[in-house]
Amino acid sequence: MPLRLPPLPALRLFEAAGRHQSFKLAAAELHVTPSAVSHSIVGLEEALGVQLFVREPRGISLTATGADYLSYVSEAFSLIAIGTQRLPNHRANRPIALSCAPTFASRWLLPRLANFRAHWPNVNVSVDTSHRQVGFPVDGFDFAVRMSRSPVAGAAWTRLFGERLVPVCSPAYLENLRDAHGHLDLQRATLIHVNAASEDWQAWLDATGAHDIETADGLRVDTIQLAFEAASMSLGVALGRRPLVDSDLASGSLVEARAETIASDTAYWLVSAENAERRPELLDFRRWLVSEAEQFDAQSEAA
Known part of the structure; x- marks a missing residue:
């Protein structure tokens, strides 16, 4: 029956x-x-x-x-x-599907994908940056990069690297924050908040003891990338996330508004689907991504 x-x-x-x-x-x-x-x-x-x-x-x-x-x-x-x-020859040539945040994709992953393609020219990668929770394996993703304080039970998690938080703004905006004596007054600043960030201004203020700065007001955006762009346009002070913001600091489009830098409680983690062990190209991609992250983390710590 x-x-x-x-x-x-x-x-x-x-x-x-x-x-x-x-x-x-x-x-x-x-x-x-x-x-x-x-x-x-x-x-x-x-x-x-x-x-x-x-x-x-x-x-x-x-x-x-x-x-x-x-x-x-x-x-x-x-x-x-x-x-x-697991069917024989099922979508044998399908791309490696990765879900990650837009800023991580544009500032860290994409600049390194040419290196992966040079070693594995016949393996394609599909990057999804939509704001949605990924279900393994129902949604068809092989990997996801997520921010978390620790691994979550039920999946294979590998730590990639952490972040350091520091206030950043444009050089022109920084000058506008100085008083008549040249002292920096962050209380006058418009704070740029990232709605989706697990750690934002309150974390930095608590760690540095700057409790005299109001966090309720300010400009709110939905991605870290938008926060950096808004800061470069002199719309306020964003919470820079090093090392993702390092290129902006190196180019001079953003400068540190305060020198106090704190270590984030969260880190970027690579989450692997259960079937990642069954496809050689997935194992290659995971090893490559973890190796790139380890080198990047070591360079950032040495800088």
């Missing part, structure tokens, strides 16, 4: 919504409307006879039943994805 399964399209929407804890983010990931996600999950709940989500004005959350069911659904999709990838 064949197994009776719920509608598979609805399960796919449920998995994404449960992983993101958001109908909107699930819709963006799967290229449908939030309304379509909501209606499909209502239909799934009716078919199963259980409530999977709690709907509140501030958002959604999984019920205990929904969280339990999600673990089975996620595992089922993972098994399908792994089985498909």
